[in-house]
Amino acid sequence: MKPVCSYAATHATSLADPAGFWLAQARHLAWHRPPTGALSQDEANGAHRWFADGTLNTSYLCLDHHVAQGRGPQAALIFDSPVTQTLSTYTYAQLLNLTARFAGGLRKLGVEMGDRVIIYMPNLPEAVIAMLACARLGAIHSVVFGGFAPHELAVRIDDAQPKIIVCASGGMEFDRIIPYKPLVDEAIEKAKHKPAHVVVHQRRFVTAEMQSGRDIEFFKMYWNEPVPAVPVPATHPLYILYTSGTTGRPKGVVRDHGGHAVALRFSMEAIYDLDPGDVIFTGSDIGWAVGSSYIVYGPLLRGCTSVLFEGKPVRTPDAGTFWRLVAQHRVNVLFTAPTAIRAIKKEDPEGLLAKNYDLRSLRHLFLAGERCDPATFAWSQQVLGVPVVDHWWQTESGWPMLATLVGLAAMGPPRAGSAGFPVPGFDVQVLDEAGQPVPAGTTGLVAVRLPLPPGCFPALWQDEARYRAYHDVFPGYYLSGDGGYRDADGYCYIMGRTDDVINVAGHRLSTGEMEEILAAHPAVAECAVLGIADALRGQVPVGLVVLKDGQTVGEGPLERELVAAVRARIGALACFRQVLVVQRLPKTRSGKILRKTLRQLADGEAFALPATIDDPRILDEIRADLQRRGVGQAFEPGPPA
Template sequence: MKPACSYAATHAASLADPAGFWTAQAAHLHWDKKPTEPLSQDANGFYRWFKGGELNTSFLCLDWQVEQGRAHQPALIYDSPVTHTQRTYTYAELLDLTARLAGGLRALGVEMGDRVLIYMPNMPEAVVAMLACARLGAVHSVVFGGFAPHELAVRIDDARPRVIICASGGMEFDRVIPYKPLVEEALAKATFQPDHVVVCQRDFVTAEMQPGRDLDYQELLRAAPVPAVSLPATHPLYILYTSGTTGRPKGVVRDHGGHAVALFFSMKTVYDLAPGEVIFSASDIGWAVGHSYIVYGPLLRGCTSVLFEGKPVRTPDAGTFWRIVAQYRVNAMFTAPTAIRAIKKEDPEGLLAKKCDLSSLRHLFLAGERCDPATYAWAGHLLGVPVVDHWWQTESGWPMLATLAGLEEMPAPRAGSAGHPVPGYDVHILDEAGQPVPAGTTGLVAVKLPLPPGCFPTLWNDDVRFREAYLSAYPGYYLSGDGGYRDDDGYTYIMGRVDDVINVAGHRLSTGEIEEILAAHPAVAECAVLGIADQLRGQVPVGLVVLKDGQTIGEEQLEKDLVANVRAQIGALACFRAALVVKRLPKTRSGKILRKTMRQLADGEDFTLPATIDDPLILDEIRADLQRRGLGLAFTAKASA
């Protein structure tokens, strides 16, 4: 049930007295020792929350829930169509597994402050490993299963884990990916070496074990259970490395106290979920969404979380998500817009969804990249529930902009907008000089300090980089790196990374704005717009479009339609004249389209292949498509030569 307070009053209170507001929210949780300083600054001048307080996130997620009578309630539902496995874990079962694995890790010498690197796909043993680390006060760093050995190696050298926990392998569609060889290659490249590698063997792939160093995950579970360690609120819970890093990665740090308070607040206020209700977050535990809304947020709130191992399509079809919603009576679903576009491409009429009983679903939440209005409208029409496009980042750990389902008098969602600032966030749109811009004008999205609880207090072992990357551009603000604008009604629109703004003969245009127009065409499933170099105009936009399944429109006719639509809605100044039909778009494993990489490819620039790319071979296809049309300086220069 929604609290009897309005959005406007709640948001205003959070900014007027941050310490008082968040102290009241913290009172909803169990503290071993209550904080003495709700909001303070450390020696670097960085803000910290709940100094002097002590608690433990694993205790709050498990022991506390059992104490409140949820021992036999489902905590985690594991659904893996790729391995044909379904299993439900109650809070009591999850607590027992976690306490015993924590005992096994302690027997290996893992103590408070040690790091443990987890390299596993979406499987229950990974969730248990995260919670077991939190129980001991060890700092976990989850690395997306199947990540390239070089990237894994740099994370090992940065986090310096005492133990690595890995699965023997993962499965995507019908392809088995052995993980242990990737771990061995990473360790051969890394300078730092862990004491032990703990391997969770899976039925479909067996990892070779190195005697003396390697241990079986199941062996650790034979240890006696251990209680949760009482930890300072400012003690780090985990390190999560940002995607697409080059050189030394940026390790985002999350602390126990602020993180727990923020996620508990968000579960009831942003997502309107009560204890016992079901959330399905179709993400990976290697990403921020997986940390916050598969594992910690739902368990802190006493909800049931669906852990899904698979893809939105081809496991086995585009109806997988709807089957999960119906089977487990899901109340809130969270995924990326790219997943909805993939489903829309293969089932444009939504016939598979119409076969399922989706009456339990109250909201569909989208994040990870901007949701184009066409996808927003398609999902809303199909599901008949509010679609909430909201905005946050790995650095924030929870939403900064949203339509808050749990508050009264909240303005309704609006297509193309990520909503309004969440309580605790003072969001501004600034120009390059750091001054506010008028409504309707695109600028840089920045958040006034202090950031609320749950946001990263710094980077792992790199306070200097933290200040330079996020705080130095505009003193007193956190610079998000995204561009956007606010309309006359106060809705905020995130238009993508700042480097997704292109300059066409002096006109600054958002690629996101052009993508909206392309995506509205009935034949288009998804698209990306690149601002590629042009000798006359500096840059010109080029559209790459993927057709819906069953569409037969020719590329020439589609290009004419799209060029006309852009000209009608933006004008000739956009200089949009080229649209290519491509089979697929290169993306990160979290679903973000690699626009910058494609632009660099077209411009003939050197670029580092993003570590998070889902399939590097897609770039070869894009290169061939651009070359076929002679688009980009890299290809026009070759042609003239």
């Protein structure tokens, strides 16, 4: 495939005439009622809305439309689970039939347009079917990552107030079985809101206990008559996806049907250069924005084949698993996180396992989730022999904001350490603290000029105040919360968060929430949790605690108790494993803990001594404590900021 449209011209047009540009893109979809206009504003809160007078249905676009176009026999979904030794293929026609019948089952349970359904499952075809079935009815689904502890699930139950929960009896990793149903039962017990029913997919390796009158076997949902897709307004919510907030309270990012469908279809063509019938393997989880957008909706909207993988990049059975998937399923685009590549590199540093597979079908490797360090970028390119594209986006955006768009012509090649160039529709700026653009090469705050293009979040679920906070700091901009810079050639670099949300192997986690857990321990007077650089996971949290006077608890026992507390509240995915007892924490004269300075200290970065620090000698004490425990390591150097 040879791109014919110029990136520069496309991006310029999208900013000069956003309404016209996106209305033209919307015409590629099969609307029930096509929109007559593109961009409007909500009278209540001034938020931008896309295609407000159009009606459509995402499930129809993903399934019915392709079957009507003759793609019924084509593979829509390939499920590959080495942990359960399962391989199955679902054609577009089969997926449509199962989705329509499951939607009929949901309707029989009382689910209607606007109702919420929580899906708590690993990467399974049944999870995809449940998502598409909700969309079919105009119900709003919320996929919750299966690694979350009952407390976190309970918080989401109370926020979304679902009528139904759909779950699996359990998940499997290479060394253990994780029963899910007991976690769901405990979460429902903790939650104030009680869903009417729990639909349970029983897996052969773990059987869930069923509560009479409430719980329903998943397979029985297929016994219902298929139902047609319900036309919904383009602005109607498709799903809620929770992401960590700096207060520890999760934020429910809302995605709509219309803008989401237009943006993802465009991205599949312009960013990933995929045509109907092409194959994409996204090594992510459907509980993440990446999985929702590029395992499920993006590929199906474009008429592609999506590989749904249950397993890990290593030890299922080895570090060649991803390469086996590419070869076996003739994958054209592989999309995963730098963490996964680093894990593969750790176990197979020379990339020898890749030589065992025919990877000629692969055209590009895309990376996102956290910054790809230059060493990982170079290793991937050398081992795979294809262009490696690091690109940047967030749960809030729903699709990439920076990328090398391989489907458009006249783009510069991917550059190590850079997330590329602004995607059409995104006017990305780097600002100083006063909201003014900074010169090339200067690090600042990454923001996007409004209006945001289709596909971005139009709201947070029932949280207007926190939604406005994204735009209040710099009026007329969306503030991303990330810092970065643009070089003299226009390449953009994202260097990390500017708040206390850290990125652990692609999971955005709140250090504030972890601090709350540590501070609840009876021996702890005050604490700070730092996200320090980790070569495998991007960042890992480390706790610094100051004990109350008179406490004699040893550092080892206290560390075990606090690690267990974080694991119980947040889950093992937090990778919280180290706690240091320190005599005091560095603060400003007003009492604010200097967390950024502590992180820079732990990472071995140069930093200016804050003018407001109360006692600079504390930093030497902390440095000694970090050295005593061997905590802290810096990434290999990237491009200079």
